[in-house]
Amino acid sequence: MTTYQTELWQTAYWRRGNRYYHCELKQNLFADWVLIRSWGTIGTKRGRQMENYCSSFAQAQETFKAVFKRREYRNYQLVSSK
Numbered sequence: 001m002t003t004y005q006t007e008l009w010q011t012a013y014w015r016r017g018n019r020y021y022h023c024e025l026k027q028n029l030f031a032d033w034v035l036i037r038s039w040g041t042i043g044t045k046r047g048r049q050m051e052n053y054c055s056s057f058a059q060a061q062e063t064f065k066a067v068f069k070r071r072e073y074r075n076y077q078l079v080s081s082k
Helices: 057-073
Strands: 010-016 019-027 033-041 047-054 077-081
Touching (some): 010 057
Antiparallel strands (some): 010 019, 010 077, 019 033
16 A cells, blocks of 8 residues: 655745746655656746656655755745745
């Protein structure tokens, strides 16, 4: 039986001008940890998405923190975080 740890899932959303960046740390159907990042321009259909599969929650959390730090460095404003 697959066990999900939904209390550990994290999400964050940033904006800078008309650009957005969204990052989610959660588990997939097989309970593997996945970091899903999407970015693009607000008001258009242009954008991209990338999924990074992590071997453990610790590795996934470190990657999420690195994304958080990079967004701050690039002057994105945090809109929401959970």
